[in-house]
Structure formats: C-alpha cells, structure tokens
Amino acid sequence: MMENYKRILVTAALPYANGPIHIGHLAGCYIPADIYVRYQRAQKRDVKFIGGSDEHGVPITIRAMKEGVTPQDIVDKYHAQIKDSFEKMGISFDIYSRTSNAIHHQTAAAFFKVLYDKGLFEERESEQYYDAEANMFLADRYITGTCPVCGNPGAYGDQCEKCGSSLSPEQLIDPRSTLSNAIPEKKTTKHWYFPLQNYEAWLKQWILEGHKEWKNNVYGQCKSWLDNGLHPRAMTRDSNWGIRVPLPDAEGKVLYVWFDAPIGYISATKELTEHWADYWCSEDTKLVHFIGKDNIVFHCIIFPAMLKAHGGFVLPDNVPANEFLNIEGDKVSTSRNWAVWVHEYIQDFPGCEDVMRYVLCANAPEAKDNDFTWKDFQDRNNSELVAIFGNFVNRTFVLMHKLCNGKVPPFHNDIIDEADKMLIAEIHAAKEKTEQALETYHFRDAVFEVIDLARKGNKYMQEKEPWIVAKSLNANRENQKLIDNCLHLCLQLTANLSILINPVLPNTSRKMLHMMKVVERMLDWENAGRADLLKVGYSLRAPELLFRKIEDAEIAAQIEKLHAGGQEQVKQQAGLIEETEKTVLPLKPEIVYDDFAKLDMRIGTIVSAEKVAKADKLLKLEIDLGFEKRTIVSGIAQHFQPESILNKQVVVVANLAPRKMRGIESNGMILMAEDASGQLVFINPDSFTGNGSTVS
Template structure:
C-alpha cells in the first residue's frame, strides 16, 4: 500500500475464545505484537483504532458449558471478564474490547449475511452431516473428533488438526466419534448455505500475490490452499448457540463461527464509534476498555471502507486461512470493504519444550501470572517479545525468563537508568546540568543515538518486533558503554564541567529510551517518565539530546526492575511438574472407609442449592462464608475452599449440599450444612454439581 495515501489504521487482534483464560502462547502470538504496533502508531500521531473482543459463539463455548454443567451465557460472561480484566492489567491498549454476544454484533453479522444472500452469493445445499442419535442433534465441527487423514493424530477435530495444522471437513476424519456421547455418529441430511470459495479463487490469488512482502509462513500457506483448489464451505451450522441465520427456513441454525467472528472486528468498531459520538457513559461500560473516548468522534465506515485506511490483522498461524482466504472472500462478495494490507501471523510458542495444552493445564495463564508476579507485567512483555515465534516455533522456559530479567532488564536497562539518576542527585542535587564542551567521544555517542529511531521504526513497520526491541536495548547498552568509558565518578574531583556534559548526555539517552521503549514496555516507560519528571514527548522527538532541559529537576531513583530469585522460578516449575504428573497417570484412589449401613446413607438429605453470596472469612486463608438458597430456605455455610475459588467467581454456582447436617460454629459463624466437593489429581477442590440447571431444593438420591 502506498504509505503516502494512508490517513488512518485499523489494527485488529484475533478474538480469543471465551472458554478459558489467555495464556502466554496467545500473548506471544497475537496480543503483544499487536499492542506494540498500535502504541507505536499512536506515538507517531497516526489515527489508529485498535480493535478486539471476545469470540463467544464458537462450539468450544458450548462444550465448556456442557462439561461444567452451566449455560453458554454463564461461560462467556465468566471468561469475558477474566480475559478483559487480564488484558487491561497487562497493558494491552485496545481502543475497545467488545464481545460477539452483543446486540450490535448479532445485528451486524446477520445484516452481512443478508447482504450476501440477497446478492445471490450463497448456494443452498442439502448434504449429509454427522448426527449423534444418542444426543439427538447434528454435530458441529468441534463436536467430532477422530484420526487426521494427513498426519494420523487421533485427536483431530472436525474442522482442524491441531497437530499438523491441516484444515479439515468432519467427513475427512477416520474413526469419527461424538464428543457428546462418545458414540460413532451417523450421516443425516441437512440444508446449509455455502460460500462458493472456488468462484473467488482468481481474485484471491491476485490479492495474495500482490502481497509477496507477507511473512513466508502466511504467503506460503495461502499459496498452498490456492494451489490445492478452493471448495465451497458451509457458512451455517445446526446449533442453538450463536448468531441466528436471518432466514425463515433456517430454524435451529446459526452462522458458522468463522463467518461471524471476523465480522466482530466491524461490529466492535461500530460500537466504539457510536459510543464516542454519543459522548455518554454507557451503563455497560465495564464491558469495554476505551481510550480517549471524549475526543474519539469517528465514523466507523472510514476504518473499513476507505482506500486511505490500512487494515492489519494480528493472528496466530492456525487462523491464517480464515483471515487470508475466507474473510477476504466474504469482503469481496460484499463489495464495499477494504482488504487487509498485512496479516502478520506468528508461529507457535512452546512451553518448556512441549506444546502448550489447555486441556492438560500445560500453560502459563495470564491471570495467574499477574497475581503471582505482581507489578512485573513488563518482564513478561519483554521476554515474550525477545523470544517471539515470528518465523518459527519458539520455546518459553522459566529459567530463560529469569535470566533475561536479571541479566538484561536489571543489569543493562535498569542499571543504566539507576546510575544516571543516582549520579545526578549525588553531584548536582537532581538538577540537570548544563552541557559544556562536546568532545569527539560525546559526538560519536550523539550521532549513534540519532540513528536509532529510524532503525526501530523500520523494524516495527515491517513487523519485526524482536529486532526492534533489541535495538531499543542497544540504546541502553550505548548509555552503559558511554558511562563506563567516561567514568564521571572519577572525574568529579578534577573536572566538574566534564561531568556536567557526561550526565547531561546520559540523561538525554535515558529520556530517549523512555520514548522508544513505550510501545514494548509501557509500565517501565511510565516509571521512567515519572523519574525524569519529563513527559509529553512523542516518537518524532527521539534521537536528539534536547529532550530534558538544563536546570530541570528530576525525581529520586526508583528501581525499574528487581531480580527474580530461584525460589520464584522453582515454584512455577513445580506447578508444571504437577500438571505433568497429573496427566502422566491417574492418581491413586484413596482407600475406602469402613462400610456404613444403608440407613446411615438414607438419613442424609442431599439437595441442589445455589450460592447467592460469598465472602472471605477474616483472618483465615481457607474459609469462605457462603449464603445459599436451598429451595427450603436461605442459610449460611462455611466452606474451606478459599484457596481454590474467589468469592466473586462462584456466585450463581449450583452445588450439591447436605442440608440436614447439625449446625456447627466455625470462627464465630454458625455453619448450617456442607457443600460436597471432589479433589482432582492436582489437589484442587472441584464442586460436585448437577450437570444441568435444577430447581433449588431438588433431592439428590
């Protein structure tokens, strides 16, 4: 795209499924590089909308709901909040974090489908789809598993093999089985609406081949798809959860998740721009994280239907086909939308030499990291950028995490800034000294400093974020080398004017770092800005030695980073070892207790109850005070689950409860009953809950 024509940017980050928290693979693959790019554009005064939101309509949502015995809406509400809060705390600077369960999205997706339908784009086809006679429903792609015909993986899904990355149709699987009943499904006729991708093959090829600058993994995968020949793909599914197909004869059908999910970028932009135009605080604003909303008066179409807009999708490699083939074909069929200028997809990040697996809990979850490494958001941002899987799969290890923090962030960046600030306070009472005579040594440093903004810009604008971060760290290395060679601590007794010049230049280097590092480590940049008490500069100001004026007073030194000790790393490694052990073999069952008589069992009154309030019991680590609706009454129960559940996460949870247990006083609270729990292989307590919603007071026999 001709950069001279660009007036605005639309930057999207892949919508995370709300069936679980975000882990480091998601961060390294999508969200950190997207955030770096958006922050860089803002620092350059570019008009940018950074768009994301929760993907709440996929089959994984319904699978999660069935496993947990709750509704899909309860699943998406829970994880939308966990994911959104984690992104916000981690500093991912979305202009909006939307959700595809919103009315705006359902209407936008339905309207998009109707436009294509009215233009005669879709073909109606009656095909044989897998059906589970036991569950009495058609099986969407993720309700079917089987053996991949291409690599032999026995746990491939009906739409994709996560082992080899191949995109599949459910009927391609060998030995398919239903994830609902475990039975072998049968084929049954059903009608769906197909997008004829084959009719867009030539246009897609022209589009793809006009972007040979795309990363080799993206360009190569697109060419592979095109060379194999595109086939029509169903854009509707036989499901109850999702965006309803807006046709009279489509009862019980919803839009295919990969039809509605990318439209989520558009609906989020609509929501952002409409919200900004209203200039009124939305009562549901806790769902969104919006920057500068008062000044953000825009028309959403400018960001999606203009030749002057640059659209960039940040995704993982498993989403390439959907963003580079299917979504562009949808936009072409519609006819009014801008196509993506780039789709910088990263490869996969492994963990300690193994593929990240959510089902096996082999992951580093962002919400847990934020709790266990409080205030160290930028350490993880740094490590995941420095080891980003931009061109090939890469590996995250806790030892490398520790080493990069201690040997790079602490010893290089933190050390330089600390020395500059401490020396300025020691020799000049924290006042920026006047730059006196410039020596050849000084000039060489000044000249080298001036080259970095352009080098870093070039790397970022070509989506080479590892390289860009390395160059920022080289500015800190330049500063350390300058101090080591000039040795102001030795000169202060004999040549104070020389020290004035050295520390002035060193402070300017620190101020340059504050600007250049902000896209990568925003919390560190903020600390440094407050330490220098010098804000307001943007990218165009970097590369000079005039950022902090002489006579300006700077703040006291504050450590930017702290060493991470072995005990902290050992704890994380042990957590992973426990996951590995739990997955290696079933835990040995605890021996049965002595037999009881049937009358003893029948005397227990076990009912379905719902937790309606929860709070921690003061001065205890394990106890929660629960208020439960038993269907008989509302009563208080003290339960030792505080180490496993937050109070706010279990409100509304249905549980199994012994309601006729004699009352017992615990920490001054009368507990009237017992919640039944099970202990998994890792020692976590899990609710023994009904598999579906029941009326409170229902008897469990």
C-alpha cells in the same frame, strides 16, 4: 508506512471464551498488536484497537457439557477472566467486546442476509455426521479421529492442533463422537455454502500479486491454499448455540463460527464509535489483522472473500501472523495443562507484567516456532532488563544526584569530544532503526535496538568514568565539565529510552517519567532521537529500581508447577484420581437444631456490584431481597469480576448483625460453595421462584 492512509484499524484475534489465556496467545498476536498500536498512538495517528471474546462455536458447548453448566455460564466466566488478564498485561484495546452482544448478532445476521439476498450462497442437502446416541448432528469439533497428515490420534474434524493442518471430518481416520464416543453415522441435512472457488482468481491477484510484502509464512500458506484450489464452504451449522440463521426455513441452524467471528471486529467497532464506517468503509483506512498462524486462512482468504462479496468494506493491508510458541520444548496443550496461564503468572510475579511482555517480544515466534523456557525468562530479565537497561538508568540517576546536585547538568560545547558526538549520533540512529522495525512488524528487532542503545550508554559511561574524574575535582575544577557532559548525555539517552521502550514496556516507561518529573506528552514519537529533552537545571527524583532480579528458587517453582500440572491433568483424564482421594475439610463443631433455626436465609438477586477501594478481596454488593434492598460486603473479589455476577441469585443470611468493613456497613452474608480447585461457585437456588423466598 502511512503515505496513503488517514487512519489505522487494528484487530487482534478473538480468543475463544472457553478457558483462560496462556502466554502462547500473548506471543502469537496480542503483544505484537499492542506494541504496534502504542507506537501508532505515539505517532499521533488515528488508530483504533479492536478486540473481544469469541463466544460461539463448538469449544464453548463442549466445555459447558464437561462442566455441567450452560454455554452462557461458560462465556460469562471466561470473558471476564480473559478481559482482566489482558488489562493487567497492558493490552490496551480501545474496546474489548464479545460476540454474544446483541449488536453483534444483528450485524452478523445482516451480513449473512446481504449475501443471501444477492443469491451468492449455494443451498445444499448433504450427508453429515450424526450421533444417534446423543440425537444431534456433529459439528466438526464434536468429531475426533486420527490426523491423515501427522497421525495425531486426537485431531478434530476441522483441524489438527498438533501439525496445524486444516481438515474435514471425512479426512479423519476412525472418527468418533466427542459426545458419546460412538462411531458417527451419516444423515441428510441442509446448509448454505459460500462458493470460495468463485473468488479464487481475485484472491490470487489480490494476495499473490498485490501483497508480496506480507511475511513469508503468511504469503506461503495463502499460496498453498490457492494453488490447491478453493471449494465451497458451509457457512451454517446444526446447533442451538450461536447466531440464528436469519431465514424462515432454518430452524436449528446457526452461523458457522468462522463466518460470525471476524464480523465481530465490525460489530465491536460499531459499539465503540458511531463513526465506525470511517474505519471499515473508507479506502484511506489501513486495516491490519494480528493473528496466530492457525488463523491465516480465515483472515487472508475466507474473510476477505466475504468482504469482497458483500461490498463496501476495506480489505486488510497486512496480516502479520506469528508462528507458535512452545513451552519448555513441548507444544502448548490445554488438555494436558501444559501451558503458562496468564492469570497465574500475574499472581505469581506481581509487578512483573513488563518482564513477560519483554521476554515474549524478544523471543517472539515471528518467522518460526520458538520455545519459551523459564530459564530463558530468568536470563533475559537478569542479564538484559536488570543488568543492561535498568543498570544504566540507575547508575545515571545515582551519579547525577551524587555529582550534579540532583539536577540536569549543563552541556559544555567547548569540550565536546568524539565519544560525545558518537553517542548523540547513536541516539538519533536508534530512533530511525526502531521506527523502521515497528513500521514493518519486526518487533524483535525493535527491542534489540532499544536494549542495544542502553548497552552503548553503559559502554560510554564506563569509558568516561565520571566517578573517577570526580576524585580529582579539587585539583582540577575543569573536570566538572567532563562530568557534566557525560551525565547530561546519559540523562538525555535515558529520556530517549523511555520513549523507545514505551510500546513494549509501558509500565516501565511511566516509572521513568516519574523519576524524570515529566508528563506523558514526552512519549510522543516526535521527541525520540533528540538530545535536549531534559532541560538544564531541572531537578529529578531519586532513582527507583525498574526491575528486580528473579531468583533461582522462583524459576524452579514454576518448572515444578508446570510439570505437576501436566501430570495431574493426565491422571484425571485417565481416571486415576478418585473423588474419595480429594482433600475433605473436617466438619466444624456439632450444633443442635435450635442453633440452625435461628438463621433466616433468603433468596436475593445481585443488582449491582463494585470493587471496594484499597481492598483486593472485597466486593460491595446491592442485593434485592424482594421486600428490601441490602448492601452486603463480600470477600469474593478474587473469584469474580463485578460485571460477571450481576443478576445472579444467591442465598443470603438475612438476620446477621450489621458489621462495618472498610467503612461500609454490611447487612448480611451471602453463602457460596468451594469446588475442588478452590474456586468459589454459586449455590444455585433454581427451585425458588422469587426474591425473599426462605431457605429451610
């Protein structure tokens, strides 16, 4: 509730920019966070929604090594893809930033320096794992071994992703380097440790006494950590990728990713507004972290202790973490490709973004791990969204056009009956129940209340049977009043559904607004619960189907795709797929040297890029060739976001005859390669020194 708060700051966990996001990410924190924020906006409260990509840490460097590119190449690629996936799924961040931004480097380094200047760090020399073959110290994620808790042979040095246990490299059984598979040795190095044990008493009071309202899974995990005792934790690492430790004797040291990442919430807020301190430093701010359960210790213990040590910052009011979402009875595994990738879902089910939002909310792992199955996805869409919610709205509009001339009919108080009164009461009660659920982070309950209201609307209409009453209109004109009252209340209920479902299904809600010919202001929460939202005599548009039925063949294809992808990944990891087995496109017809000699190929730099209107595949590029700038239209929009290719060098066919594409004159062509997955990649012209250099 908002009794003591003037503003709300909502953060969602920063995803690692080392791969695409899957639906487990959405279910874990992003959809719950977005629902909460959209609700607060509807309440006209001052709320800011902060997100961004975590672009430091070992997973980034591991991915870069696997792909043979730089860490910057990795984060540029996946930041753009993740941001695009969030936008298309309706995750309405006020800002989606990235920890590679200069403002974040400055903010995180300054935060560390404040703690250092206060003398809070313990400087220690210790023996840490070192890979002699790779000639480098091994961060926790560069070490794998057998988990001492569950026996998983692929546990990392900081966490077992199978059982969720937090670990240290020393706890692993038979540790090995992920770089060379060598057995790591111990070597002396110096780091700065944050003394968590000094904040143990304060944390016990703040969490165990002050936040008993937190979810059981969050409270219980915090209590377990605190009961077992806290210990100093290194806040620096040996690496060349990350935020440099701002000390003169710290060459080759960077900030620990879990020190710098949560500070990303602060730096992103700075980037968003010059009034950032109002949201981070004023006691009348309500700070809420939405995360998955694997991040509880960092957001509830380590980051609050850091904020307390620094001073001047608000502390989280709540951390409503969700549990994990499994896929078809098995844990999500990116290494086995056992996941439903968001960008692929968007391609496979265009226009169905709200359906996935609904399913992941209705089946959210709020209190325990839950299982996503494609059959349940289909059933919830067809049986709930189509058959209950969509059916009620469609029947209401069809009958209104057929029996009331396409206008909101009057309500006749002289013939109101108990069923009418009951439905009006249900509309009011639905608002109260939904509001209570949203305020207390029970988003599954909120969705149930809205669908249940639509179910009650269907029942009311079925009992009133206005289509039957209409058959006797000629014999009894009073029957029009019965039809009017029934459809008047069904239309008012429809208007309420659009308000109540808006935080969960924003696209659906806007379709309903279009049908009702009303502006978005009606979605303000203060309008919910009323039975007079649509004015008598107001003409409404023809009905549109809000949802489509999902067919068995579509579901079968997704299940086959999931299993095929997992099997393919296992084969690749086992080395069973040889390069020679990959499909090779046949050579084009033979040419002679004179044909090739006619081509004038030059090196150019992309200085601007933008999408071409109404063309899904085209980008309009401005390319600096050194001696002039060219406009070139290229069909690469489905492979790259415009911002991700700025300042990239490309090979340009410079003497190609101009050609108009979508009304834009294109003067040339860029050359690209296609990898085994069908993804376009840049032909790297590193050997050339300047724009305009020739390729021969």
